[in-house]
Amino acid sequence: MADANLSVGNIAKRAGVKVSTLHFYEEKGLIRSWRNSGNQRRYKPDVLRRIALIKAGQKIGVSLSDIKAILSQLPNERTPTVSDWEHIATAWRDKLIQQILYIEKLKDSLTSCIGCGCLSLERCHLYNQDDCLKEEGEGAVILERK
Template sequence: MDVPNLTVGKVAERCGVKVSTLHFYEEKGLIRSWRNQGNQRRYKRDVLRRISVIKAAQKMGISLENIRQALSCLPDSRTPNKKDWEKLANFWREDMNQRIAYMEKLRDSLTGCIGCGCLSMETCPIYNNEDELSKQGTGAILLEKEAGE
């Protein structure tokens, strides 16, 4: 069994994150540590790979909550292996494809405004006179409708 012997500082240094990031990840249930007799955090060596997976997923735009849910499906909260990563990647691929499609539609719907830069009240597709759109809900209703969300 891997003895939890890495200090929080060593893990932060090896992973290129701040100590506060490790505390945050731990608070969110993404990683875990143990306390030694002096009440200091200690980590198993496999936490280095787990943090790498978290950072890679974050770079892909995956939310920490989505990462937490995916990692929680692993038996005994173990670190993902190659086969696990393939499953996680396939799971996240569909989410990424949906976000890419949404962003492409959003980009395409803004071309007129971005192109001229005037935000004309007569022709702007996102102008909301007298806040009429508030009756339909919150947020950027026209942009989301244009983008197909």
Template sequence: MTEGHNSKTASGAESSIRRALTVGEVAERSGVAVSALHFYERKGLISSWRTSGNQRRYSRDVLRRVAIIKVAQSTGIPLAGIRKALGTLPNGRTPTAKDWSRLSAGWREDLDQRIGQLTRLRDRLQDCIGCGCLSMDTCPLRNPGDRAAEQGSGAHYLEEK
């Protein structure tokens, strides 16, 4: 039998190896590429351990964590926010519905703020049709109320990335 599949072992460590998943199994079951799983691990979103043969193994709770990561990413939550939220979960335990409720409530406020920001942007775009970015002193998005005039003449804006 292969390592970790001996049904006669009784120790907790060997038992957890038997229930562990390979990176390929996690990728197949979660629908996430192996490279993405490695990336998530490097970013501290999920964790694994190594067998004596230096192969990665994941506990089964990683499947739920990967699902949470994918849902959070689809809503635009940055990886740093996802990592912070997942850091509040106990290691080795599958996140529960109560855990999800708490995590998603925290993200809801951020989403509401971004929705408000996008709604205001959308509503101001109508004013841009007349402006066409040809009149920086009246542009409602780049220079509302001609705020730049307060800084004197010349260029004042530098795009930050």
């Protein structure tokens, strides 16, 4: 590929990630490179947009497998267009809203009980006699209630 002329170091610096991160993304099928005649990795400039999308997704808690699934829907492994990004952002918006609501509930519960059912805090306002919360699931079930 004639336009795949950016080195791994150049891409890492421009994207703000480590070289090992690029290798990891490539191993996971999130980005791809080509080898030049000296067997060195080379990238097309548009890989920077894919990396930005990956980083944005990770920052809001989207798993790499979910990011890969979204990217794999693009024809010929192309880089997302503005229209693609609008579609992806819409899909991620609901996830982000749920995270915001969860964080707000956590913030409001930080100084007392988060509903784990342990009964080990003196200030716990939850009375969980006979561990009735176990019927609702694992972890901080009260915090995770809708």
